[in-house]
Amino acid sequence: MSENKQPGVWDGFKAFLMRGNVIDLAVAVVIGAAFSNIVNSVVKGIINPLVGAVGTKNLDNYSSCLESPCTGTGANAKGIQLMWGSVLGSALSFLITATVVYFLMVLPMAKFLARQAARQKAKEGTKEIIEVSELEVLKEIRDELVAQRGQRDQGRREY
Template identity: 70%
Template sequence: MVTEKKVGVLEGFKTFLMRGNVIDLAVAVVIGAAFTQVVNSVVKGVINPLVGAFGTKNLDAYSSCLKGPCQVVNGQAEGIRILWGSVLGAILTFVITAAVVYFLIVLPMSRYLARKAARDAAKEGTKEVVELSELEVLKEIRDALVAQSRGGGAGTGFAPGAGPGSGPSSAGSSS
């Protein structure tokens, strides 16, 4: 009985791992890690030198002293240093990552999905028109049969006094 429970747990775990969304998530994490390295390289290789044209090349060097003299004396840091350059670098990395994801993935995908939805709506609209026209024909046939059964129209398919081209039952009843 213990082996059945172990098999059930192992099968459940295997099923969980083989689900599409778990595999997609794992792929996304791996691609995200690689993409982070690319973005960090762009920030350090392009953005930091551009900022360095106005100051220092390394954003991490930008800081402000909140309290006391911010200096290192005998290996000890004195004062309270705010490292706003590191925060600025992280914000730039985030903004670049978000822009690349939006313009290269989200925007094209949303445009594709909008076009697909428009095509599907157009197909659905034509299907409804076809269904409506078929429905109208069936209603006309029904009305003609009802009229024939009430009037006993001698096999003509029309109610007494109704000839071809008169009334709603004229379409589809010429045989």
């Protein structure tokens, strides 16, 4: 009797880990985590103070009371208080972070890649021109040799 042995859990896990895209994803997560520190530093150190010069630095204190009286904090809080300031602060932080990432990383990288593609295309275009012109020169040489041979053969027939 032949039994079809199915791969074990360990074999499947090993195959999953050895896939290239899993390794790439792990590297991307680590680099992304390191990069987020840089972006957070730019946002906290430069962008937030500039925004704070126009408005307030901390939106967490803004709220609305749905059911009065809204007093106290934590377990002693009374009433229903909506903390819309913290939501607005998080949304603004996200927009500022996305703007910093776009203008400091995505846009320059896109321009760099476009220049690289243009250079590569120019190199390929030059190579094609050279190949075509070399082919044309070789055809002309062949035609000239055939013409010279034809003239020689005609000269021999006349004698």
